[in-house]
Amino acid sequence: MKLMDYGLEPxxxxxxxPTVDKADAGLSRRGFVMTSLASGFAVASNPVLAQAxxxxxxxxxxxxxxxxxADGKIPAYRAMPAGPGKFPVMLVVQEIFGVHEHIKDxxxxxxxxxxxxxxxxxxxxxxxxxxMTDIPAILSQVVSKVPDAQVCADLDATLAFARASGHADxxxxxxxxxxxxxxxxxxxxxxxxxxxxxxxxxxxxxxxxTPELRPQxxxxxxxxxxxxxLGLYSGIDAFVKQxxxxxxxxxxxxGGSGSEIVVFPxxxxxxxxxxxxxxxKAAATYAQKLASDWFKKHRV
Numbered sequence: 001m002k003l004m005d006y007g008l009e010p011x012x013x014x015x016x017x018p019t020v021d022k023a024d025a026g027l028s029r030r031g032f033v034m035t036s037l038a039s040g041f042a043v044a045s046n047p048v049l050a051q052a053x054x055x056x057x058x059x060x061x062x063x064x065x066x067x068x069x070a071d072g073k074i075p076a077y078r079a080m081p082a083g084p085g086k087f088p089v090m091l092v093v094q095e096i097f098g099v100h101e102h103i104k105d106x107x108x109x110x111x112x113x114x115x116x117x118x119x120x121x122x123x124x125x126x127x128x129x130x131x132m133t134d135i136p137a138i139l140s141q142v143v144s145k146v147p148d149a150q151v152c153a154d155l156d157a158t159l160a161f162a163r164a165s166g167h168a169d170x171x172x173x174x175x176x177x178x179x180x181x182x183x184x185x186x187x188x189x190x191x192x193x194x195x196x197x198x199x200x201x202x203x204x205x206x207x208x209x210t211p212e213l214r215p216q217x218x219x220x221x222x223x224x225x226x227x228x229x230l231g232l233y234s235g236i237d238a239f240v241k242q243x244x245x246x247x248x249x250x251x252x253x254x255g256g257s258g259s260e261i262v263v264f265p266x267x268x269x270x271x272x273x274x275x276x277x278x279x280x281k282a283a284a285t286y287a288q289k290l291a292s293d294w295f296k297k298h299r300v
Contacts, residue, residue, distance in 0.1 A: 034121055037064050037075045037104075038130030041275060042097035044138060052101075052275035055108040059083075062108055067120055069157045076120040076158065077104045079111035080167055088172035088300050089162045091155060091188075092119040093181030095273070096143050098129045102275050106176070113292065116168040120158045122151055122184075143180060147213040151184055152191040159192075172196060174300035176291060177203060178272060182231075186218035189227035197298035198229045199291040202237055202269050205248050219244065222251035228258040230294040232272075232287045235265035262290060 041048045062079035077099050080087055090110045094103045099121045110117035123129055127142035155175075162168035175198040177185035182203020189198045206217040229252070233245055245261060252259040264271060264287070270278035272287060 032072050032074070032124050033126065034075060034124040034128050035073070037077060037099050037121060038128065040101050042100040042130045043133050044129070044135055045097050045100065045102075045275060048275045049277065049279070051279060051281075053105060055105050055112065057108060060108060060111045062104075062111065065118070065161070067154075067158055067161045069154055071125075074121055074124040074154060074157075075099075076118055076161075077107050078116070078118040079104075079107040080116040081111060081114060086167060086169040087114060087116040088174070088295075089159065089168045089170060090115040090117040090295075090300070091158060091173070091175040092117055093155075093175060093177035093184045093188075094119060094122060095179035095181060095270075096129065096135070096138055098123055100130055102273060103178070106178075110176070115174075116162055116165075118158055118162060120154055122146065122154060122181075125150070145213070148187050148215070152188055155184075155188050156192070172300050174198065174295045174298070177201065179203065179270065183208065183218060186222075186225070186229060186231075189229050190221050190225050193226050195227045196300045197295055198227060199294055200229055200231045201272055201287070202232065202234050202240060205240060205244050219248055219251070222248050222259075223255040225252065225255055225257045225259060228260075228294075228298055230259070230291065231261035232290065233261060233263045234267050234269050234271055235263050236267065237269040239269050262287075 059082050060079050061082050065076050065078045066073045067076050092103060092107050099119045103119050107117040107119050123142050123146060126145045129138050129142050132138050163170040173196055175185055175188055175195060178201045182200040185198040185200035185203055189195055206219045208214050209217045233240060245263060249261045264283045267280040267283045268278045270276050271280040271283045273279055
């Protein structure tokens, strides 16, 4: 599957027609596959369109950092204002393409808004998706092998790293996730009740559950979430059915977290990804305003 087709047809994410990717052949699953971030965009995200936004780092401290975790270290991209002070934390969670240039750019955009923005590489143990060329291979060989417990532990470690830096106000913490990271936004909001707020861009609400790695999907625990989550979804997304969104909305309304879901009609999955053909400038601009207002409302 090529980038142009991603989001246009449903995928069984637990069995996504796996293919053999030459760049991934013989990859060891022992220890950490990634010890540093790749530069540029992920290979599978090509062709990168000319519309792709590049945010400069003027007035920022931006670059790669290394986060201690229970079994070693994972790479991450951090951006924050260059001036003195402690800044509210924004956890930025990647798409299936890892922490590539678009996710780094989102960190810089949030840093320009005054945040300590940090994106840990969530697939560091399972594989280097930056070098892989095929989307089904990324899903079957890497993404499907990432446990929710590992994700939550790594995000906990990222917050601890931010807190220890002396530049972050850990009492004001938000999370924004895109695609795969959109599902993670719901999962981590359930895991960490001290999170002030989260925003989930078109994250899967069901279909990734497995007994050992991902015991529940967001649709299974929606009514027990305590953290306010804003879900930003697409009206013609083949990955997330409208009836599923309607069910999710009903469940979060019962839960009392104050979570909300907004559906953008006539736009597709990945409408915020400005390097992809799914990008919709009007929807992305309005979604960013909604996200920014959401975080301000909840004191992030």
